[in-house]
Amino acid sequence: MVYQSFLIKYAEIGTKGKNRYLFEDALIHQIKNALKRVDGSFVASKESGRIYVQAISEYDYDEVIEALQRVFGIAWICPMLQIQDKDFENLKKTLVSYVDEVYPDKNFTFKVESRRADKQYPVHSEQMNRDLGEVILKAFPETKVNVHKPDVLLRVEVRKVVNLYSLMIPGPGGMPVGTNGKAMLLLSGGIDSPVAGYMIAKRGVKIDAVYFHAPPYTSERAKQKVVDLAKQVARYSGPIPLHVVNFTDIQLYIYDKCPHEELTILMRRYMMRIAQEIAEKNGGLALITGESIGQVASQTVQSLASTNEVCFMPVFRPLIGFDKQEIVDISQKIGTFETSIQPYEDCCTIFVAKHPVIKPNLERIRKSEEHLEEKIQEMVQTAIETAEMIWCDEG
Ligand code: ATP
């Protein structure tokens, strides 16, 4: 079956009252973006509270569905026939061939649900339901009508043309990216942070990212892995500007001046400070991390509180209550897992102490930071000024 168009159903954005058009426009924008990558030409538009994607050339069905399934804000994708010749007899014929082609196994129950948006149309909707149902029963005697819980709900909408659809393919849900401000994702090469970025983007937030690397202790390959991950998240969130910060001098300085068991916490406090400054410069309003309570020493509640102390922006930690396996499941679903498990060193693990503190004492952490007073401000500024920006578009 060749569908000329798709009806896009959205869920939550329908509830936004007077701002609804902003959400619809953002959704259309994201749909257009996603379809740019697909062979073929399409028009995405809204018409009386609905969004349609119309194919104006040949296209690959699976590719289109796959692209639309990555657009946040879409609840359902309904492939649709658009019947130009509205004559009722023609409609009957088309419906029968539609059912024949889309449902090879005719052992199903069905219901016809007609809507007559074009009030000039000579057949009333009740009448349409009955007549079209009869035509199907006659053509395919194995089928049965079930008006309460049909296997197949055949929708017929008489508008400028007649829309016919019955398939409903689930979209990813969420809200269109761009409707909820912008946040800075601390993106490492691990499993967690790409998933965290995906989850916040799903709520409509635009994503920028920052990666701290420590050459020569971390390799170009480790950096490339993070770029690859950013590109994979960008398949959902749209392009991500990735700020690569050289963290070597700061790490060495902390290593030199502070107790080694506090190193991870101190490093994480500087990561947050730097991420926050870069976010602020770029219009970001919050930070995002892949932290989850208790996963490692730096993610005990005490450690999180200590890391959080230096943040003036809200920090979104969407994985905070997730078990590792739950996070792995999402990373597999969104396609970042295979990249995340590539064995390239992380800047945090290189300097990590054998026995890091798991209940850092805030007083002591603040005291340790005093040992850094001489140079740290300047080093932070240099790290920010020399950050490299890499534009990561879907790969
Ligand atoms: P992930 O799987 O996301 O790397 P993790 O389990 O390895 O997480 P940590 O290394 O403690 O946990 O990092 C916690 C969070 O801090 C990460 O989820 C990420 O948001 C951020 N982070 C850690 N290292 C870096 C880095 N080198 N650059 C940017 N952000 C980082």
Ligand code: MG
């Ligand atoms: Mg990590």
